Amino acid sequence: MPGSMAARRRCAASLAGDRNPRENMSSSRDRREGGELILDIRRFGDPVLRKPAFPLKKITREMLNLADNMLETMYAAEGVGLAAPQVGVPVRLIVVDVGEGPVVLFNPCVVRSAGEAVAREGCLSIPRVTGEVVRADRVTVEALGLNGHGVRRIEGEGLLARALQHEIDHLNGILFIDKATNIVEEQADE
Numbered sequence: 231m232p233g234s235m236a237a238r239r240r241c242a243a244s245l246a247g248d249r250n251p252r253e254n255m256s257s258s259r260d261r262r263e264g265g266e267l268i269l270d271i272r273r274f275g276d277p278v279l280r281k282p283a284f285p286l287k288k289i290t291r292e293m294l295n296l297a298d299n300m301l302e303t304m305y306a307a308e309g310v311g312l313a314a315p316q317v318g319v320p321v322r323l324i325v326v327d328v329g330e331g332p333v334v335l336f337n338p339c340v341v342r343s344a345g346e347a348v349a350r351e352g353c354l355s356i357p358r359v360t361g362e363v364v365r366a367d368r369v370t371v372e373a374l375g376l377n378g379h380g381v382r383r384i385e386g387e388g389l390l391a392r393a394l395q396h397e398i399d400h401l402n403g404i405l406f407i408d409k410a411t412n413i414v415e416e417q418a419d420e
């Protein structure tokens with residue numbers, strides 16, 4: 231899920247490569263200072279976005295690396311959330327950062343939700359498109375403990391609640407446009 235409208239606009243432009251295609255190509259798959267990779271974000275129409283993702287039995291080093299790379303990719307795209315299917319890996323892993331620090335969740339599941347809020351959202355996999363989505367205003371999410379067992383529980387409200395719901399939907403092959411009204415598609419810059 232992209233960040234602010236302004237960030238979303240910048241993000242859509244840079245992802246589409248219509249501002250500076252050369253820079254865009256070279257930054258894709260670049261190894262960052264920390265060793266993280268910028269991954270290719272799959273676009274609407276890619277079948278991986280419509281498949282339910284597999285739960286993880288345990289958290290492997292490979293999955294922790296994937297989470298690091300997803301965070302790096304999300305920050306580079308100026309997004310606030312990213313789900314593993316969006317980088318072509320059909321596992322139940324999401325990363326979110328709404329400005330309060332990174333949250334990495336394996337096998338996340340909404341166990342409680344309350345309230346209702348409507349806001350315009352977009353998706354890094356569907357550049358230039360936004361729509362209004364009704365979601366719970368507060369959620370409690372349970373996920374696999376970071377040591378690979380036990381349960382980790384986080385509570386979110388407002389933007390964090392929205393980002394969590396948006397990203398968890400991705401794990402079930404659901405895209406925000408399935409739920410959105412007043413969908414607007416921005417024209418690409420000439």
Ligand SMILES: [Zn+2]
Binds near residue numbers: 354355
């Ligand atoms: Zn999305």
